Amino acid sequence: MKRETRIPNATIERISLYSRPLEELLNKGIRVVSSEKLAELCKVNPAQVRKDLSYFGEFGVRGIGYAVKNLLSEIRKIIVSDREWKLAIVGLGNLGMALVRHDNFLKRGYRFVAAFDSSPRKIGEMIRSDLVVQPPSKIHLVISELGVEIGVISTPPSQSQAVADMLIEARIRAILNFSPIQVRHSGPCLVQNVDFTVRLDNLAYHLGQEG
Amino acid sequence: MKRETRIPNATIERISLYSRPLEELLNKGIRVVSSEKLAELCKVNPAQVRKDLSYFGEFGVRGIGYAVKNLLSEIRKIIVSDREWKLAIVGLGNLGMALVRHDNFLKRGYRFVAAFDSSPRKIGEMIRSDLVVQPPSKIHLVISELGVEIGVISTPPSQSQAVADMLIEARIRAILNFSPIQVRHSGPCLVQNVDFTVRLDNLAYHLGQEG
DNA sequence: GCCTGTGAATCCATTCACAGCT
DNA sequence: AGCTGTGAATGGATTCACAGGC
Numbered sequence: 001m002k003r004e005t006r007i008p009n010a011t012i013e014r015i016s017l018y019s020r021p022l023e024e025l026l027n028k029g030i031r032v033v034s035s036e037k038l039a040e041l042c043k044v045n046p047a048q049v050r051k052d053l054s055y056f057g058e059f060g061v062r063g064i065g066y067a068v069k070n071l072l073s074e075i076r077k078i079i080v081s082d083r084e085w086k087l088a089i090v091g092l093g094n095l096g097m098a099l100v101r102h103d104n105f106l107k108r109g110y111r112f113v114a115a116f117d118s119s120p121r122k123i124g125e126m127i128r129s130d131l132v133v134q135p136p137s138k139i140h141l142v143i144s145e146l147g148v149e150i151g152v153i154s155t156p157p158s159q160s161q162a163v164a165d166m167l168i169e170a171r172i173r174a175i176l177n178f179s180p181i182q183v184r185h186s187g188p189c190l191v192q193n194v195d196f197t198v199r200l201d202n203l204a205y206h207l208g209q210e211g
Numbered sequence: 212m213k214r215e216t217r218i219p220n221a222t223i224e225r226i227s228l229y230s231r232p233l234e235e236l237l238n239k240g241i242r243v244v245s246s247e248k249l250a251e252l253c254k255v256n257p258a259q260v261r262k263d264l265s266y267f268g269e270f271g272v273r274g275i276g277y278a279v280k281n282l283l284s285e286i287r288k289i290i291v292s293d294r295e296w297k298l299a300i301v302g303l304g305n306l307g308m309a310l311v312r313h314d315n316f317l318k319r320g321y322r323f324v325a326a327f328d329s330s331p332r333k334i335g336e337m338i339r340s341d342l343v344v345q346p347p348s349k350i351h352l353v354i355s356e357l358g359v360e361i362g363v364i365s366t367p368p369s370q371s372q373a374v375a376d377m378l379i380e381a382r383i384r385a386i387l388n389f390s391p392i393q394v395r396h397s398g399p400c401l402v403q404n405v406d407f408t409v410r411l412d413n414l415a416y417h418l419g420q421e422g
Numbered sequence: 423g424c425c426t427g428t429g430a431a432t433c434c435a436t437t438c439a440c441a442g443c444t
Numbered sequence: 445a446g447c448t449g450t451g452a453a454t455g456g457a458t459t460c461a462c463a464g465g466c
Contacts, residue, residue: 008457016412020391034425043393047428047459054427062426063466079412080419098309099407104391108408150414173421174414176407180231180315182254190417192410196310196387197319199403201227201290203361203385206401208291210384219435245447258437258450265449273443273448 011052016079017042018049022072034065081109088114088148088172090163091155092122092133095178099154100127110150114142118159136166143170150174157181164191222263227290228253229260233283245276292320299325299359299383301374302366303333303344306389310365311338321361325353329370347377354381365389375402 021041025033035053039046053059053071056078060066076082087110089096099105100112115133117123125133134142142148151167153160153175160179167175167189174190177183180198185191232252236244246264250257264270264282267289271277287293298321300307310316311323326344328334336344345353353359362378364371364386371390378386378400385401388394391409396402 010457012413012416013409016409016416017393017406020406021393024392036425041393045459046425047461048457050426051428051458058427060426061466062464063424065425079416081412081415085411085415085418094309094312098305101305102407104408105411108411110408110411149418150411173418176410176414181235182228182231182252188421190414192414194405194407194410195228195231196313196405197315197321198224198227199387199405200296200316200319200321200361201292202223203387203401203403204292204296205223205227205290207296207360207384210399221435247447256437257447258439259435261448262436262450269449271448274446275444276447 005055007055011055012079014042014044014048014052015056015075018052019072019075019079019081022068022075025068026072031068032065033068033071035060038066084109084111085150086111086113086146086148087150087152088112088116088139088143088146088167089152089154090116090136090139090167091153091159092117092119092125092127093154093156096152096154097127099152099178100131112152113146114148116142136163139166140170143167143172148172150176152176152178153183154178216266218266222266223290225253225255225259225263226267226286229263230283230286230290230292233279233286236279237283242279243276244279244282246271249277295320295322296361297322297324297357297359298361298363299323299327299350299354299357299378300363300365301327301347301350301378302364302370303328303330303336303338304365304367307363307365308338310363310389311342323363324357325359327353347374350377351381354378354383359383361385361387363387363389364394368392 018038035046035049039049059071059074089100089112092115112131115127115131116136116139117133118136122133123135127133151172153163155163157179160181161183164175164183164185168185172189177191177193180195183191229249246257246260250260270282270285300311300323303326323342326338326342327347327350328344329347333344334346338344362383364374366374368390371392372394375386375394379396383400388402388404391406394402
């Protein structure tokens, strides 16, 4: 172990990736997995798997492999997904609604506790038994009252910067941004961008190379 | 220029990123942009911008900067988004429907020309004036008849591998996978994965570090 | 014999710093 | 004077290869 060393960003991305097949193996009743098998399931190099895990501890047994259940629980401790995180969503168009209804979030401990939209038609709508759409003017109040930690932006791009500013103003700790523009953020707020079209552009580029 | 050199993967990701603010600058009527300004808008290093672009040609003018309109059109040629790509979507739950309706795709030249779902309730539904839901058994036929190039998977994870196999069987050239499992793919089919929860895990990890 | 954990070696990407053009 | 284009230098990440323990 070498917990002192700075942990590569790429390692953190992959750690979360490893947990997906581990869940499957656990469901299938498979008890032990080797770095080679896990690497194959995640399409990475076996040495990569071992090195990534070694940043956080010695979770394996030499000659045997990793205990699936134990490894999964260690990973959940590392990426702090052994507890619930509170999310707020802003922008309840097609994508926003789909995100709120998507059960993958809750399954991994991400719970939407507030929802905002500027459209008068949407405000007041009950989109889940415990989730009523509120106007953006309530963002500051609601975020601090409920202790929301992560804000999800799924507004049209023209509004996303203004929304980000409101979230930051309300002292939100992190933002997941689905709009195709980079959000400016000063200070301690973390931002992750998810832009589908960047992924498609990537595919298009490589297809174009093949001819 | 050094078109012979292998182009870093990271460069290709960023090239597509650069086009977003360029579109905005063009709309605002701004004619010229420096690497410094563009870098600021994309949150990268100015030298990075220059180097990335230099892999593909000499688009700038020393002492002046880059002509916005020209640079944008060059970038569109590089990532082959100066033409239309044909997409098929499989899985029309909340997320799938949101993707089909999301106008960002069409705006950038990605057009859904076919839609599949296994639910009898969905089959036959007209989700757009030119798009009727078909059963997965039609995948092979439709893909080859329409010449679909990219498949989008938004099924539940339990079905995603089977769907991927069908798409690959139908000789699709690339897959954009929204389900949280890595799709196995042999042969020449390209795959890109989009897993929202990996992004959230990343935020959670860093928030956990801060205490 | 088998599989982990890890220093050392390699590979790739970013940034610097300045020559070259307008 | 100003800003691009790019070799050279630095910094990170991946992979190798083998020692260490079951």
